[in-house]
Amino acid sequence: MRGFTRLRRVGLPYLLLLPALLLELLVHLVPMVIGIVMSFKELTQLHIAHWGAAPWKALGNYRVTVDFDAPVGATLLHSFVVTCAFSLLTVGLCWLLGTAAAIFLQENFRGRGLLRAVFLTPYALPVYAAVITWAFLFQRDNGLVNHVLHDQLQLTGDRPFWLLGDNSFLALLVVSVWKTWPFAFLVVMAALQSIPKDLYEAAALDGAGIVRQIRRITLPSLRPINQVLLLVLFLWSFNDFNTPYVLFGKAAPEAADLLSIHIYQSSFVTWNFGTGSAMSVLLLLFLLVVTAGYLLATSRGRKSDG
Amino acid sequence: MASPAARAPRTAGRRRSPTAPPRAFLWTRRIFLTALTGFVLLPVYVMLSSSLKPLEDVSGAFRWLPSELTIRPYLDIWHTVPLARYFLNSLIVAGSATVCSVVVAVFAAYAVSRYRFRGKRIFTVTVLSTQMFPGILFLLPLFLIYVNIGNTTGVALYGSRGGLVLTYLTFSLPFSIWMLTGYFASVPRELDEAAYVDGCGPLGALFRVVVPAALPGIIAVAVYAFMTAWGEVLFASVMTNDTTRTLSVGLQGYATQNDVYWNQVMAASLVVSVPVVAGFLLLQRYLVAGLTAGAVK
Numbered sequence: 001m002r003g004f005t006r007l008r009r010v011g012l013p014y015l016l017l018l019p020a021l022l023l024e025l026l027v028h029l030v031p032m033v034i035g036i037v038m039s040f041k042e043l044t045q046l047h048i049a050h051w052g053a054a055p056w057k058a059l060g061n062y063r064v065t066v067d068f069d070a071p072v073g074a075t076l077l078h079s080f081v082v083t084c085a086f087s088l089l090t091v092g093l094c095w096l097l098g099t100a101a102a103i104f105l106q107e108n109f110r111g112r113g114l115l116r117a118v119f120l121t122p123y124a125l126p127v128y129a130a131v132i133t134w135a136f137l138f139q140r141d142n143g144l145v146n147h148v149l150h151d152q153l154q155l156t157g158d159r160p161f162w163l164l165g166d167n168s169f170l171a172l173l174v175v176s177v178w179k180t181w182p183f184a185f186l187v188v189m190a191a192l193q194s195i196p197k198d199l200y201e202a203a204a205l206d207g208a209g210i211v212r213q214i215r216r217i218t219l220p221s222l223r224p225i226n227q228v229l230l231l232v233l234f235l236w237s238f239n240d241f242n243t244p245y246v247l248f249g250k251a252a253p254e255a256a257d258l259l260s261i262h263i264y265q266s267s268f269v270t271w272n273f274g275t276g277s278a279m280s281v282l283l284l285l286f287l288l289v290v291t292a293g294y295l296l297a298t299s300r301g302r303k304s305d306g
Numbered sequence: 307m308a309s310p311a312a313r314a315p316r317t318a319g320r321r322r323s324p325t326a327p328p329r330a331f332l333w334t335r336r337i338f339l340t341a342l343t344g345f346v347l348l349p350v351y352v353m354l355s356s357s358l359k360p361l362e363d364v365s366g367a368f369r370w371l372p373s374e375l376t377i378r379p380y381l382d383i384w385h386t387v388p389l390a391r392y393f394l395n396s397l398i399v400a401g402s403a404t405v406c407s408v409v410v411a412v413f414a415a416y417a418v419s420r421y422r423f424r425g426k427r428i429f430t431v432t433v434l435s436t437q438m439f440p441g442i443l444f445l446l447p448l449f450l451i452y453v454n455i456g457n458t459t460g461v462a463l464y465g466s467r468g469g470l471v472l473t474y475l476t477f478s479l480p481f482s483i484w485m486l487t488g489y490f491a492s493v494p495r496e497l498d499e500a501a502y503v504d505g506c507g508p509l510g511a512l513f514r515v516v517v518p519a520a521l522p523g524i525i526a527v528a529v530y531a532f533m534t535a536w537g538e539v540l541f542a543s544v545m546t547n548d549t550t551r552t553l554s555v556g557l558q559g560y561a562t563q564n565d566v567y568w569n570q571v572m573a574a575s576l577v578v579s580v581p582v583v584a585g586f587l588l589l590q591r592y593l594v595a596g597l598t599a600g601a602v603k
Contacts, residue, residue, distance in 0.1 A: 019413060101338075235438045277447075
């Protein structure tokens with residue numbers, strides 16, 4: 001009897017985990033293993049129906065993807081650079097807007113609750129509905145952006161294209177910042193609530209101005225949360241598929257060719273799953289290295305602080 | 307937070323309390339918040355105003371105000387594309403994915419937050435790391451698995467709602483486990499112990515004590531999981547067919563070869579946004595509290 005209860009106590013956590021373990025296996029681990037196997041095979045449209053029997057290509061797919069002089073590698077490298085620039089800019093701008101808005105809403109004033117709800121709206125809207133609306137704003141002939149810039153302010157000589165050519169990077173960035181910054185706002189706002197009020201009062205009585213209070217009290221208190229926030233924002237924007245796909249369709253313009261769209265296109269439009277998988281595996285390795293490096297660097301910084 | 311005593315001198319225009327913010331700060335705040343509100347609401351205004359315009363208004367140069375107000379787009383959206391069916395599909399898929407991941411995550415999070423066991427670290431690290439992986443990484447293999455299962459057994463996972471729900475678990479499950487673990491950890495263990503003393507088993511303690519105490523967190527996780535699934539595009543664009551298409555893909559149907567019915571696109575966008583935005587605003591407090599409990603700690 002006692003042995004039975006012991007077994008139950010030891011076994012219980014595993015029993016509770018069982019459904020999660022099975023599903024994790026099904027939706028994450030098995031697909032990942034298969035994805036890695038796929039990256040070593042020749043999976044063009046000839047072989048997709050019976051991909052198990054597809055010819056082995058060893059490192060062939062990887063060789064093609066990292067050969068930066070050949071077309072496949074060259075466009076991948078370009079897409080990688082675009083994605084890095086896009087993510088870093090998105091993270092920076094979202095953090096700036098979110099932190100500034102959270103600091104300005106820290107103190108209570110009339111309309112604060114309403115503004116908070118307004119600022120969270122982009123976050124609540126379904127991604128595709130919001131991005132389709134932005135696509136409408138950026139239309140060349142009937143969009144609001146050109147109407148304001150060209151018809152009303154006459155800042156541009158001709159109606160520029162926003163969803164084609166180099167401008168598309170800017171359009172993508174604006175949409176991405178618009179829908180992501182409320183998350184930074186939300187997190188920073190929550191973190192600000194844990195800073196004791198008397199710290200500010202003491203600083204104010206000592207004659208510290210508002211800028212100095214923000215620099216000396218607010219920003220240092222936000223450091224631990226910022227470390228997590230910046231990483232999460234980076235991973236999100238680096239992996240974002242929804243925004244470019246709804247804004248541009250299956251093939252993004254060269255200037256806004258994010259990696260997720262690029263891999264999607266290499267796989268489902270040109271039907272080469274082998275190279276698509278190789279690109280996915282490389283992307284995963286890159287993200288793992290960046291995340292591990294970032295976590296190491298920030299945790300070391302934290303240790304030397306305390 | 308300013309007490310009435312601290313605010314009184316400011317409105318009176320006499321000596322200002324030392325903790326009251328200077329005028330320059332107030333002006334910066336006013337300008338910044340106004341500009342930001344404009345930026346945030348611009349697409350919302352365009353969505354609303356364009357959805358009430360006749361087609362000529364949205365096809366020609368942009369107009370701030372409709373030439374005539376019409377609710378025609380709201381009637382036409384249901385016929386141009388089978389919007390009701392897409393709506394139902396989205397509801398079924400997002401709802402099932404939410405229920406499934408939250409239920410499974412409740413058990414897993416309880417095990418992780420209450421027990422020490424071998425393999426716990428590996429489990430939590432795996433869950434955490436799969437959250438940062440791009441969806442495209444799982445999409446390609448899952449697509450091939452579904453096609454293969456269909457070819458060998460005749461079970462049509464590819465294109466089915468059930469198959470889509472399964473792919474949605476790739477993002478909603480790790481997120482739910484992670485958030486709920488954080489939330490359950492903040493429920494004091496003394497509560498469980500009191501339940502044990504009263505004769506509850508571990509499952510009794512979970513359902514009679516921990517789940518009710520963490521209900522705001524569970525609601526927050528469910529809202530978030532539903533919102534994410536409702537807005538998902540990548541899996542939906544590959545894993546659906548004509549009958550199982552969800553809203554995120556179906557909305558593209560308003561663009562024909564000759565014309566884009568922008569007024570209908572905006573009306574449909576507004577209609578599909580209303581349920582989630584309403585739910586979000588209603589449950590906002592829980593979501594904010596849940597996000598911070600899970601993400602900040």
